Amino acid sequence: MGEIDEKFYLVRSDVLPESMQKTLEVKELLERGKVSSINEAVKKVDLSRSAFYKYRDAVFPFQAMVKEKMITLFFHLEDRTGTLSNLLTVVATAGCNVLTIHQTIPLQGKANVTLSINTALMNIDIEELLQQLKRLEFVIRVEILSSGA
Missing domain, CATH: 3.30.70.260 (ACT domain)
Incomplete structure (x- = not known):
């Protein structure tokens, strides 16, 4: 298994794919306690669980x-x-x-x-x-x- 070089970029939110934007929304709902589960959060923002799991460890709010x-x-x-x-x-x-x-x-x-x-x-x-x-x-x-x- 080859080593992957990870690089990080600052990207404006309006050019992020919708699934990444919704992943950030799900994370915020969870952090603020507005929902009790990932399942509830993804339903609320209309995102598949698989998309959330794909992006959850890859997109973060810059200000945080x-x-x-x-x-x-x-x-x-x-x-x-x-x-x-x-x-x-x-x-x-x-x-x-x-x-x-x-x-x-x-x-x-x-x-x-x-x-x-x-x-x-x-x-x-x-x-x-x-x-x-x-x-x-x-x-x-x-x-x-x-x-x-």
Whole structure:
């Protein structure tokens, strides 16, 4: 499986496809507690569940990312001694402050870790941080789960 170079773009909302705009609406309904489930939210904005799941981890409101300066990263890692420590060193060296850490119990030599980090004092851009993390030999996958609150 080849490594995918992720790049991020700022795009005006009026040129986003309707399904991406509706995905953002669903996320906002869920965040504000206006609906009790994803199913209820997608029905309310007339979006298929499959479209929501396709775009939910790919589109984010820009103002939330700028205002909160917080992102959540998901990692799929090989379970080795010092893995989490090395991962956190890269994050700290980039000037990020770790807000939360959640690690699953390793199964078959692999574990999932979710990190929420404050990027307000980050000294490199997010793409460079992602590239540094992907270069760690124990990182199988890293992706941005969310930005904002």
